[in-house]
Amino acid sequence: MISVFYIFDYLTYETKAGKELWVAKDKLLLAEEGRFLPATKAIAIEKNEACIPIRYINEKDFIYTEVLCEHGQGWVIGSSDFNVLYPKKTDLPR
16 A cells, blocks of 8 residues: 555655656566666565556666655666556646
8 A cells, every 4th residue: 555655755755756756556566776677676566556656767779767665766677567656747746
């Protein structure tokens, strides 16, 4: 379940990636060091854990995304392992 703290943090956090909230579809691993996968060190996140995309980096044929989640910060390739939620314009800070 998404915590109230992370919803509030999401609504007040300015990201380079835009105003999105990502929710993990299943358990998965984030690459902890750098954006190169497979990771030598990884952070596990749980199903339905909320994450905020911080930035995107294009390298070769991949788009790496750095995300800040409830259990840590790390890198993923794309957003296919997440449900991407967009807030209503009235929910965005001004």
